[in-house]
Amino acid sequence: MFDFTVRARSGFWVLQDVECGDLGAYGTRDEAxxxxxxxxxxxxxxxxxxxxxxxxxWHETVVTPMALH
Structure with missing residues (x-):
């Protein structure tokens, strides 16, 4: 399934998946x-x-699915 990590790197917060690698870089932890x-x-x-x-x-948090608008 998904194995997500959010890491601070070079002024950005990078969302990573163990199988897919980097999924995106964001300006804040909350955006990631x-x-x-x-x-x-x-x-x-x-x-x-x-x-x-x-x-x-390291910290662990739980995200909930984003609601469709």
Missing amino acids: LAAASDWVRLIETPWPVLVCDAEGE
């Missing part, structure tokens, strides 16, 4: 998590995302 939310809409269930900040600290 929103992009992950858009991806999990395909499976229609909340999904864990690992987040690595600029200091190298």
Whole structure:
């Protein structure tokens, strides 16, 4: 399925998938998590995302599928 990571890299927040690699670079952590939310809409269930900040600290959060408008 999906194995998402959001990492701070060179002033951006990069959304990565273990199988597909980099999926996009975003200006903020929240924008990267929103992009992950858009991806999990395909499976229609909340999904864990690992987040690595600029200091190298790891955290886990759960994103919910973005609602269709």
